[in-house]
Amino acid sequence: MASPPVAARRAPGKGPRLGPWMSSWLVMAVVLVVALALGSRTVGGGSDQDRVRAVASTIKCPQCAGQSAASSDAPTAEAIRRDIADRLAKGQSPDRIRDFYASRYGEGILLNPARSGPAGLVWVLPVVAAVLAFAGLGFAFRRWQQAAPAELSAEDRRLVAAARRARLSVGEPDGEPVDPHGEGDGR
Template sequence: MASVLVVALAVGATRTREPDTLQDRVTAIAKTVKCPTCRGESVADSNAPISKEIRRDIAARLEQGQSPGEIRAAYVTQWGDEILLTPSGRGVSGLVWAIPVVAVVLAGAGLVVVFRRWRSSSPPQVSEDDRKLVEQALSARAGPEEQP
């Protein structure tokens, strides 16, 4: 679990670099904004006229010096939180981020408890009657030619 966390942090740390060109930056922001007229498509993927206009607007805002966060905030002000494809970490939307983490932690804890119970349980005790039954079954199975 710790190694998965370390790898995820390493990938996240290397992917925070800003895209190089204006077009790359526009595309990066447009991938996080939902097309207002399409179903489930980002502004980057949509060819709807409104998406093309939003991409031009993003480019203009970037050239004016606005940050990606300011641009997304402007669209949230205009269309509401539903315009963003990536849910915010606040309020009920925060559950989208928290529930999978809690589920993984609970599943791991459950596995630890189960494995500890299996390890600590003692093997069943064999009584003398059980031994006699096994010997009788083996002798009956062996047949008359193998008996002494």
């Protein structure tokens, strides 16, 4: 994250220079893929306490204000954690434990709403909305690209040329524009 060396600022648009940055990006892609492949291999499950906590964090503490059974110190939450530990020790699966709690206290005890039924909407709606929104954005871009650019009149060109001259004259002494990268400086 050091400040970029001069090479990185070399003016774009010179065909033969494709080489250096292309190879740099290729090397980077290889390094990244290898690192992610190494890093995303999951290691074996944690301790018993971790497994209890993982299940308890999906179950609501019935007595507390919006906390999970994993994070609350209320006696009920502690009892639930002990019960989950017992059930895990007996070999019950997390899903079975959750089903048990849902049948005893109602669906409301599960912090992850069900995937089916009316509760499933909470999972589906955001995905649908996001897909529609990005599709709409893509559609808008297509429309903008198809729209013909406005015709430039000679008058327009003269205005632009005058503005550019004025802009260059307040530039740096060597006549370079103030903002050669076109990146703005936060007016």
